[in-house]
Amino acid sequence: MSESKFTKEFIAECKDSIAASLAVRYIMKEDAEIFRDALDEIARLTARVRELVDEEETYYSSWKCGWCNERFPTQALALSHALSCETHPLVQRVRELEEEVKESNGLLRSTYQIASRDGKDTNWDAFKKQVYSALDRQHKMMYDKGEK
Numbered sequence: 253m254s255e256s257k258f259t260k261e262f263i264a265e266c267k268d269s270i271a272a273s274l275a276v277r278y279i280m281k282e283d284a285e286i287f288r289d290a291l292d293e294i295a296r297l298t299a300r301v302r303e304l305v306d307e308e309e310t311y312y313s314s315w316k317c318g319w320c321n322e323r324f325p326t327q328a329l330a331l332s333h334a335l336s337c338e339t340h341p342l343v344q345r346v347r348e349l350e351e352e353v354k355e356s357n358g359l360l361r362s363t364y365q366i367a368s369r370d371g372k373d374t375n376w377d378a379f380k381k382q383v384y385s386a387l388d389r390q391h392k393m394m395y396d397k398g399e400k
């Protein structure tokens with residue numbers, strides 16, 4: 253929090269505020285008109301600091317996605333985002349499975365065409381390689397921790 257916009261602005265405005273206070277002490281003896289301006293400036297700075305504190309509190313109390321840390325103004329929005337967040341492991345798994353269904357569907361389409369020709373005019377070596385590689389890929393997806 254030491255590098256936040258809030259902290260930098262707060263320090264800058266405190267410096268201004270201190271300068272204004274010193275000016276007020278000086279001016280009190282000198283000029284009642286400028287003294288009033290200085291008081292207005294202090295009031296303005298006080299209001300601004302209050303605004304910054306409110307902004308900061310709003311930011312830190314907002315809801316965030318537990319997967320990607322994106323922030324949302326309400327819990328409902330954060331939850332609805334989290335269900336489809338691209339960094340959610342389940343969402344990533346669903347994407348992976350969708351890709352596999354597409355690949356497998358292409359292979360089934362080829363299989364259907366081969367069957368429709370009763371196996372005639374077929375490059376069996378290429379087809380066997382495709383089936384083997386699909387089986388291997390699916391096996392790894394299902395048992396990726398080396399189980400069988």
Ligand SMILES: [Zn+2]
Nearest residue numbers: 317319320337
């Ligand atoms: Zn997210």
